[in-house]
Amino acid sequence: MTAEIITQTVILLIVLNTCYLIGDYTWLTTPWMLGAKKLGKPLLPIFCHALIHAELMSVALMPFNISNELRIELFLFQLITHFLIDVWKGRMNGWFPILQSPAKVVHWLIFGFDQWSHQMVIIAMVWFIQTKTDITLFFLFKWSFWSTFFLITGIVFWAIILIVVIIIVTLICAIPKNEFDK
Numbered sequence: 001m002t003a004e005i006i007t008q009t010v011i012l013l014i015v016l017n018t019c020y021l022i023g024d025y026t027w028l029t030t031p032w033m034l035g036a037k038k039l040g041k042p043l044l045p046i047f048c049h050a051l052i053h054a055e056l057m058s059v060a061l062m063p064f065n066i067s068n069e070l071r072i073e074l075f076l077f078q079l080i081t082h083f084l085i086d087v088w089k090g091r092m093n094g095w096f097p098i099l100q101s102p103a104k105v106v107h108w109l110i111f112g113f114d115q116w117s118h119q120m121v122i123i124a125m126v127w128f129i130q131t132k133t134d135i136t137l138f139f140l141f142k143w144s145f146w147s148t149f150f151l152i153t154g155i156v157f158w159a160i161i162l163i164v165v166i167i168i169v170t171l172i173c174a175i176p177k178n179e180f181d182k
Helices: 003-025 031-039 043-060 068-095 105-131 135-140 145-174
Strands: none
Touching (some): 003 105, 068 145, 105 145
16 A cells, blocks of 8 residues: 555545534534434434535545546445434434433443444445445446455344344343343
8 A cells, every 4th residue: 555545545534534523513413303313213304414414525525536426426325324324323212212311331332333333334435435446336236256245244244233232222121220220
């Protein structure tokens, strides 16, 4: 790896993470959006929130040498993944009300998983930019042993993580309240 590639990778990570912070922790996330994100519904405010993230990141990527086609694909990638992650987290809060209490450890486990998921999306975006890989072609047409292996491994990994998180939350919710607060 050349110093130029490393520098651009770090700059991209900083820029996209700054967009993420602005989109999630400033006035851009309105009470209307926060209310919907809390329980994962209604979907329109969460979609608008995800749209803000996709727009911020798309605009922030303009100074970089990225084709318009890749920028559009990254826009859609961010829009869809951000939407799905936030709906999932909100639905978890609805299914397991204990997750809404910051005083509970499990609240922070789910919050951490949510943040980790968003970071994995940003890292994937930087990877697509640095490798100049067409996202659509990567997932639809450029199948090789390794792309199939990584796709299947990724799906299995996310499924296992989701199952483990649901089992942990279910077990924690089954603990009597007086025992959990000790």
